Structure formats: structure tokens, C-alpha cells
Amino acid sequence: MHPRSAARRTALGAALLPVLAVLAAGCTAGRGGVVGTPGGAGLRDPYFPRLGNGGYDVTHYALDLELGSGGPSARLSGTAVITARATQDLSAFNLDLAGLEVRSVTVEGLPAAVNRAGTELTLRPDSEVADRLREGRTFRTVVRYGGSPRTVTDADGSEEGWLRTARGTVALGEPAGSMAWFPGNHHPSDKASYDIRITVPEGRSAVSNGELESRRTTGGRTTFHWRVREPMASHLATVAVGPYAVRSTVTGDGLPVVTAVDPGSAGASAAVLARIPEVVAWGEKRFGPYPFSSAGAIVGSPGDAGYALETQNRPFFPGPPDTGLLVHELAHQWFGNSVTPRSWRDMWLNEGFATYAEWLWSEDHGGPSVRESFGTAYADDANWAFPPSRPPGPADLSRPPVYGRGAMVVHRVRQEMDDDAAFFRLVRGWLKDHRHGNASTDDFTAYVEEKSGLDLTELWDTWLDGGSRPALG
CATH class of the missing domain: 3.30.2010.30 (Zincin-like)
Structure with a gap:
């Protein structure tokens, strides 16, 4: 991403009281004596604590989407088949979905009870499928839904989710907009493969991630099937429809x-x-x-x-x-999509390295050198508003320190190593060792010190975590 502009009762009879008592205790017994507990509603991300869900890991999304013929304001009908592995014995679990109407839900082919509170869907599967929700087992959830997808306004005032454009629509998801067009575990720490089928009026193109597996036109409607084989965080999924x-x-x-x-x-x-x-x-x-x-x-x-x-x-x-x-x-x-942040606090790893890549490209192609780009960033007061590792709040995740000061941290590591070949071996090793995974700031600092053999406590304390601009020695 580039820095954004500032412009985001059910009454129950007495017969159900024993069931409620069990649920209130946080557990339920299923077939075979399996005892499960609800998965968490949120992963306690430092900036978005309700984002994502606990108790399972999604391995694959199969999304079948149909867009009506009403132009940019067209309604969306969707079926999401979500394959996941339980990371605990589950009695219930949550999905994130914003705005759209849920029409039906099944878990392992049997209807599941659904409760909705804001963007949280709580699913309570039939007790007949309890064995499929044991820790380590894989289960399949099918959600049928639809309506008019919403545009989400972020804390910084920018818009994401389902955006109406002049000639169509585009879905953008960072950090939480993907829940506006499909249900899921919408946190960067849960990556999955995808099959995305989009049916649109003939004459329109529907573009998504991965590779185009097929394109078929029938009765004035065209279906595009895109497949993403490598793991992908949900905020990186997109659909763009238009001419x-x-x-x-x-x-x-x-x-x-x-x-x-x-x-x-x-x-x-x-x-x-x-x-x-x-x-x-x-x-x-x-x-x-x-x-x-x-x-x-x-x-x-x-x-x-x-x-x-x-x-x-x-x-x-x-x-x-x-x-x-x-x-x-x-x-x-490489930085953000393959090696994805473990939480949104780690976003500087994406943006710092991508900004540093700009500096490297410039130097390699006749523009300002990395040293000059570093000097320009150092002199820019905007880069010193807060430490890149600790933005004050969600509205600050796309502000300059995450980018410019993040890139300065990368360059300071290179300077401390004092060996360009060793530095780039370290960067390539970091990307190789964490390929298609997630990593945190602590993972990165520990990796750098282990591979370089250096104690970089002072560098981290001043350039990454410090509250003021350090002097250049």
C-alpha cells in the first residue's frame, strides 16, 4: 500500500434453560463425549481486537459470487465454502461479515444456528457433527448470503470494502474491508488458498487474484474462475469488475x-x-x-x-x-504478501521494506542514491511523529513513520552489518525462511541478530522504538 489520503431478542421457553446453562458454562458435549468450547470472537490484535476469530485455521475459501445487472449499485449473491482445521475442540465458532444478509449456514452438511452481533457471526453447529470439530480435524462450512455490499470507512477516513467506481466496482480489503464481500477469518495471521468465481453481465470483465482457470458465457452472463494456489491473507483478496x-x-x-x-x-x-x-x-x-x-x-x-x-x-x-x-x-x-505480518502492529515490516525497495531501485536506475533517500527521509519531520513499531492507533497505520522511518530502520541494519553482500543474504534468508507465512517484529529483530551475530539493542531502541530523532554519528 502507499500512504493513504485522509478522506472509515430472542425469547426462550423454559424448556431451553438447561441448554443455555451448558452454553453459559462455555462447553457442550457432543457425540462420543467430545467436549468443546467456543472459538474466540477476535484475535486481540493490538489495533483491531475483534478482527479475526479463534479456534480454527482456514485452509481454503471457495467463493461463488454473482453480481446483478444494476451497474455499480448491483446486488451481490454469494456462496462461501470455507474449509478449516479446528485448533481446539469447538462447540461454536465465529466468522466476520459486514452488512450482507445471511440466508443459510451449514457445517458438515447440517444446518447450524446463527447469531449475529455487528460484524460477528456466531455459528453453533448441530451436535451430530461434533466429532468433526475435534482439535486437528478438518470441517467444511457453507454460508449463503447476499445484498448490497458496503463501503467501509477506516479510522483514517479512507474507504475500503466494496467500492463503487465510475464504471464498475472494486473490492479492496486492507485492513478489514474483505468482510464486506465474503465471510471469513479476516485477520492477516490466517492465510488460505482460494477459488473465486464471479458471474457478471456479458461484456464486463471480472478480475481477481491468482490465475484464470476458465471463462464461460451462458445466457448473457459470464463466469470467471480465478484460482489462488499459494496462501493469501484475506485483506489481499480483490475483485475488480468493469470494462x-x-x-x-x-x-x-x-x-x-x-x-x-x-x-x-x-x-x-x-x-x-x-x-x-x-x-x-x-x-x-x-x-x-x-x-x-x-x-x-x-x-x-x-x-x-x-x-x-x-x-x-x-x-x-x-x-x-x-x-x-x-x-x-x-x-x-515479497514483503507483506509472501511474508505477512503476524498482527497489524508489524505493518512497518511491509511498508519499510517496500519503501526501501524504492530507494534501491532509484539508486540502481540513475536516481537518488540510497544514502540520499535516507537523508531526505531523516530530515522529514513527518517521519518522527511516532515509532514505526508503535503507531498510536488504527488511524496511524498508514502514516509516514511506518513507511519512511521503517525504511530507515532497514538501512541502519545494513550500515551496522557493514557488508552489503551479507546484508542482502540476510534479507533473502528472511524471505526464504518465512515464505508464505507470518512474522512479527520480534521475529525480525531476533533473526537479524542471530544471522548477523550483532547485538543491535541500541539500534532497535532508538530507530525502531525510540520516541525522538536520534543524532547521526
């Missing part, structure tokens, strides 16, 4: 490159998008193998969103990007 011109090519190494461009942005974005293979090849030399099975971009119209976003496989740009922005969002495929 996009979709083009598929390959890099010199055979990596598929899929671009989808709004006709009004085609001319102004062509030259920059043509550099995607070059940027990917450059990134592989700096950071190691590209982590996904395809690359590309989605380019909408100016005003479609207030920011670009590193949606997996193909970042979204609200209008033609410049080369620096393209480099930043493609760098996120």
Missing part, C-alpha cells in the same frame, strides 16, 4: 503476467506496465525468487480509490502508476 482490457503475457522466465486496465487509463499506463517483467527480475536479484505463480496489475480510473494496494499477484492502482509506485507495490509481493 477492463485484460492482457496475458509471460516474462522471459515464463512467469505469467496478467494486466487489467480501464480503457481510460490504457494509454498513460502502457509504458510503466511494460516494465513489470523488468521489475520482477530486478526484485529476484535483490530479494530472491518471486514468491507467486503469476504477476501483473489492475489499473482503474483516478478516483476509484484513494490509494494503491498490494493485492496479491496483481496490485490495484487508481489510475496510471509511475515506476516508483509500481516498484513499491510489486516489492510487497
Whole structure:
């Protein structure tokens, strides 16, 4: 992502009281004497404590979406098949969903009771499937839902979720907007593979993550099936619907490159998008193998969103990007998409490294050196408003310290190591060891000290966690 602009009774008879007593105690006995407890409603993220859910890990989402013919305001009908593994014996569990009406829910083929409170759906499966909800077992949940998807306004005033554009729609999810168009475990720590099928009026394109498996038109409706094989955090999922011109090519190494461009942005974005293979090849030399099975971009119209976003496989740009922005969002495929933050407190790892990638690209292509970019960032008072590791609140996650000061932390590590070859080996090792996983700030600082053999306590205390601008020695 690039910094955002400031612009987000049921009455019960006496016959049910014994059941309530059991639930209130937090456990229920199922077939075979299995005793389960409810999964947590939220993962206690430092900035979004109710985001995500405990007690299970999603392994796959199969989303079947149908968009009506009402243009940008069209209604959405969806079926989500969620395959998950229980991480405890479950009596109930939660899903995150904002706004849309839930029409039915089954767990392992049997209807489940559903209670809704805001964006929290609490599902209580039939006792007949209790054995399928033992710790370590895999179970399948099917949610049928629909309505008019909402736009979510973030704490910083920016908009995400289901955005109506001038000629269609685009779904953007960071940090919590994906719950506006499908139910799930919407926290970056729970990554999964995806199959996304989108049916739209004939003549429209529907673009998503991963690779296009099929495209079929019947009775004036076209269904696009996109498959994401590698793990993906839900905030990185996207659907863009509109009159996009979709083009598929390959890099010199055979990596598929899929671009989808709004006709009004085609001319102004062509030259920059043509550099995607070059940027990917450059990134592989700096950071190691590209982590996904395809690359590309989605380019909408100016005003479609207030920011670009590193949606997996193909970042979204609200209008033609410049080369620096393209480099930043493609760098996120390594930093943020493959190695994803364990919590939103760790977002500086994404943005600091993606900003540093911009500095490296500039130096390698005749622009300001990394030293000069560091100096410019150091002199910018905005970068010292707070430590990048501790933004004051959710509204601050996309403010300059997370980006510019985050990149300065990366460069200070490079300076302390005093060996460029060793530094880039460390970066490539970090990405390899955490590929398609999650990592925290503590994971990173421990990794750096272990691999470098250095005690960097002072660096972390001053540059990463410190409250004021340190002197340059």
C-alpha cells in the first residue's frame, strides 16, 4: 500500500434453560463425549481486537459470487465454502461479515444456528457433527448470503470494502474491508488458498487474484474462475469488475503476467506496465525468487480509490502508476504478501521494506542514491511523529513513520552489518525462511541478530522504538 489520503431478542421457553446453562458454562458435549468450547470472537490484535476469530485455521475459501445487472449499485449473491482445521475442540465458532444478509449456514452438511452481533457471526453447529470439530480435524462450512455490499470507512477516513467506481466496482480489503464481500477469518495471521468465481453481465470483465482457470458465457452472463494456489491473507483478496482490457503475457522466465486496465487509463499506463517483467527480475536479484505463480496489475480510473494496494499477484492502482509506485507495490509481493505480518502492529515490516525497495531501485536506475533517500527521509519531520513499531492507533497505520522511518530502520541494519553482500543474504534468508507465512517484529529483530551475530539493542531502541530523532554519528 502507499500512504493513504485522509478522506472509515430472542425469547426462550423454559424448556431451553438447561441448554443455555451448558452454553453459559462455555462447553457442550457432543457425540462420543467430545467436549468443546467456543472459538474466540477476535484475535486481540493490538489495533483491531475483534478482527479475526479463534479456534480454527482456514485452509481454503471457495467463493461463488454473482453480481446483478444494476451497474455499480448491483446486488451481490454469494456462496462461501470455507474449509478449516479446528485448533481446539469447538462447540461454536465465529466468522466476520459486514452488512450482507445471511440466508443459510451449514457445517458438515447440517444446518447450524446463527447469531449475529455487528460484524460477528456466531455459528453453533448441530451436535451430530461434533466429532468433526475435534482439535486437528478438518470441517467444511457453507454460508449463503447476499445484498448490497458496503463501503467501509477506516479510522483514517479512507474507504475500503466494496467500492463503487465510475464504471464498475472494486473490492479492496486492507485492513478489514474483505468482510464486506465474503465471510471469513479476516485477520492477516490466517492465510488460505482460494477459488473465486464471479458471474457478471456479458461484456464486463471480472478480475481477481491468482490465475484464470476458465471463462464461460451462458445466457448473457459470464463466469470467471480465478484460482489462488499459494496462501493469501484475506485483506489481499480483490475483485475488480468493469470494462477492463485484460492482457496475458509471460516474462522471459515464463512467469505469467496478467494486466487489467480501464480503457481510460490504457494509454498513460502502457509504458510503466511494460516494465513489470523488468521489475520482477530486478526484485529476484535483490530479494530472491518471486514468491507467486503469476504477476501483473489492475489499473482503474483516478478516483476509484484513494490509494494503491498490494493485492496479491496483481496490485490495484487508481489510475496510471509511475515506476516508483509500481516498484513499491510489486516489492510487497515479497514483503507483506509472501511474508505477512503476524498482527497489524508489524505493518512497518511491509511498508519499510517496500519503501526501501524504492530507494534501491532509484539508486540502481540513475536516481537518488540510497544514502540520499535516507537523508531526505531523516530530515522529514513527518517521519518522527511516532515509532514505526508503535503507531498510536488504527488511524496511524498508514502514516509516514511506518513507511519512511521503517525504511530507515532497514538501512541502519545494513550500515551496522557493514557488508552489503551479507546484508542482502540476510534479507533473502528472511524471505526464504518465512515464505508464505507470518512474522512479527520480534521475529525480525531476533533473526537479524542471530544471522548477523550483532547485538543491535541500541539500534532497535532508538530507530525502531525510540520516541525522538536520534543524532547521526
